[in-house]
Amino acid sequence: MAAIESRDVSVKELFQKFYIVPRYQREYVWGKNQVTQLLGDIRSEQMEGEYSEYFIGSVVVCPSQTERGADDLIDGQQRITTLFIVLCAIRDRLSALGEENLEGIKKSIVDVDTDQYGNDCHRARLEPQYKDAEGVFDDLIEGRKITSKDTRSIKNISIAYNVVKDFLSNDLDDSVVEIKKFFGYLMANVKLIKIYTDSFGRALKIFETINDRGIGLNAMDLLKNLLFMNAEKTQFEYLQECWKFIVDELYKINEKPLRFLRYFIFSKWGVPRLAKDELYEWLINNDKKIGLSDNPVGFTEKLKEALKAYAFFLKKKDSRGEQNYILENISFLYRKHTSARQYLVLLLAGRNLSSEVFSALCRDIESFLFVCILVREEIRTFEALFAKWSLLLSRVRTMEDYKAFSKETFQAQKKKHSSKFYDMFRSIDNRSLPKYQFDYVLGKLTQAVDRDAYGSDNPLSYYCNTKEIHLEHILPQKSDCDVYKEFGLGADDPSLIWSIGNLALVEKSINMSLGNKAFSYKKRIYPKSRYLLTRIISEKPDIGNTAIDRAVAHMHPFDEWNKNTIRQRAQWLAELACTVWNVPSEHYGRELDMGGP
Structure with a gap:
């Protein structure tokens, strides 16, 4: 026999031999889309006429290293496994529809073989040895319903089987005649190139050549092949365990x-x-x-x-x-x-x-x-x-x-953006960032101030929990007469309502009492909040000589609320942001280490 043989074979010829999927092979990974496309392409080609042929790629095999009389399937496992599933599904559907003459298809799934002792035994045409197959192939072969879905491979096999079953019922109308025609076309007219080599090493080399630069398989699959090519056979089992992980x-x-x-x-x-x-x-x-x-x-x-x-x-x-x-x-x-x-x-x-x-x-x-x-x-x-x-x-x-x-990396890069960061931060509104990033900004500022003032160890998720902590618009989203009277023109301006300078975080209970009231009422409520950044809006507690105390030393409580105060607070928050995110800023004039989470 030549070291390498290559020839066109039909699906019928292919399934006259026995194949082993070695343990080191990856599990079955085809999903619904791949199986649907394969069936659809075969069906479309069948509709072109009985002499039309459909080519589905190549397979690479070599004499099995573990099972006498079988070949190891080195490349093409996904396609061959799918074809095997298709055969099982067709057999089951025809049987359910009352068809009794199924010897041909049954022999393509399981046939009699002679073991090393000369005894006849029934053997599946395809036997996967990788662990993820477990007993699922026994279920397929025996025509039992696949109940276990413990592994990804079993789940994918179950999905593939159901896709084929739906195809037979919907596309072929559950017609015994049409299903048998499709089966006949599949066996005779669907072709592959079967490459047979005399050794495992040569088979792997062919596999690599066929899939050069990721054509057909991706780099992860080819990497696995490369590793097994260079490993000793004694290392295969351990290498497979690592790869499976x-x-x-x-x-x-x-x-x-x-x-x-x-x-x-x-x-x-x-x-x-x-x-x-x-x-x-x-x-x-x-x-x-x-x-x-x-x-x-x-x-x-x-x-x-x-x-x-x-x-x-x-x-x-x-x-x-x-x-x-x-x-x-x-x-x-x-x-x-x-x-x-x-x-x-x-x-x-x-x-x-x-x-x-x-x-x-x-x-x-x-x-x-x-x-x-x-x-x-x-x-x-x-x-x-x-x-x-x-x-x-x-x-x-x-x-x-x-x-x-x-200093050489992060700080040098941030320094390039410092002025733009400051300018854009004080202009933040609901159009600047998605809501989840907007929540992050307010939560991060509030958390940083609380942590340095009180030693709070609450994670950021605590401040971003909208069920207990609410977003407060100091100038309400819906203004009443009192708000218009106090604020003046612009009380309904979205750019002011959603400005970072107009926003704070408050507890759910406090937010309910704030409602859409005017600032003259709200400023008596803000000091009741446990969040220092919110309390500072109308009251400045003495918290001692801390980093944040120094950072917010320039912030002062407001007696009234208008366009200018919103812009002023936005500027203060931008200066605070330069500290919180450790951005060198000429506006703030000093860099403080916020530390902690």
Whole structure:
């Protein structure tokens, strides 16, 4: 036999052999869309005529390393598994419709084979060995309903089976004649290229060549193939366990595998830019640097360790699994945008820092991100910058090292935006930011003042809980005669009503008593609030010589409320914001370390 054989085969010819899906293969990942499209394409081609053929790609096989008389399926597992599910669903539907002559289709699913002792035994045409398959294939083969959905693979197989069942009922009208015609077309006219090799190593090499640069499979799949190509056979089981953890964890946290892989590379090697379709080529070209060939297990372990920390970060925890309120703060900035995660590059780079230094990094990231949001600096443009900073961060060991790093990176960048930050902050209204970011701003200001004045340890989520803490418009959204009389012209101006200078946070109970009343009434109520930033509107308590006391020393209570006082308070809050987000400001004239979460 030649080392490599390649020929066109029909689905019927394909399922005359027995196939093993090795343990190291990824689980079944096709979803509803892929199965629906495959069935639709086959059906459309069938409608072109009985001689029309439909090509669905290639498969790569080699003699099985574990099962005599079978082939290991190296490439094409998703398509072949889907075809096997289709055959099972057709058999079950025809049987349910009363068709009894099903020997042909049954032999394509299970047939008699001879074991090593010369005994006949029934054997499935497709046998997955990966753990996620569990007993689901037994259910398929026996025509039982799939009840367990404990793993992603089982869930996807169940979804695929139901998609096929719906297709047979809806598109083929549950007609025995039409279903059998479709089955006949599928078996005879749907073609594949079957590539047979004499060895596992050669099969993997062909797999890599066919999928060069991510064509057909993505870089994560090709990376796995590359790791197994370079690993010893004795390492396969452990390598598969590590890879299964990576795949399962990415699924649990709902993260795109290629994004995580890119961020890992950025954080580790400081690559400035790398598109998804360039990942695999970069891995190949930088093999010596990253150790794929020399130590595939070691590389996989590093990837696994990084993913553990990555998953913790998305859960607002540090790399040790401890709750981190600063990471929770960052989540408030991007509550509606799961794609805005570039900051994870820096967190990955700093995951092994001490708790104190890591918290300082998180504070700087939060501050930097908000400054960029407010001045409308496109965050995605900072991927290259964060990758560059990751290399600098890798040299940090002590807090002194970190302060020097922060000055060179975060502070230098924020200084460029300081004037624009101040100007835009004092102009903030409901058109400037989405509501969730607006809530973040008011919550952050209120929290910072309370923390430094009273030592409050309430997390930011406490101040952003709209059920207990309400947004107060000092100039009401709906003004009555008393408000118009006191405020004058502009009492119904949205730009004033929603100005940052006109907004405060108050307790639910206090807000109910404030209502839409005039300022002459409200100013007697504000001092009852526990939030210092709200109390300062009409009363200035003596809180001692604290950082915030100094920061708000220029703020004074108001006796009346009008356009000028709204603008004045907006300016004061902008000056306070420069302190809270640690932005160098010529307007404020000094930088204060707000610290804490």
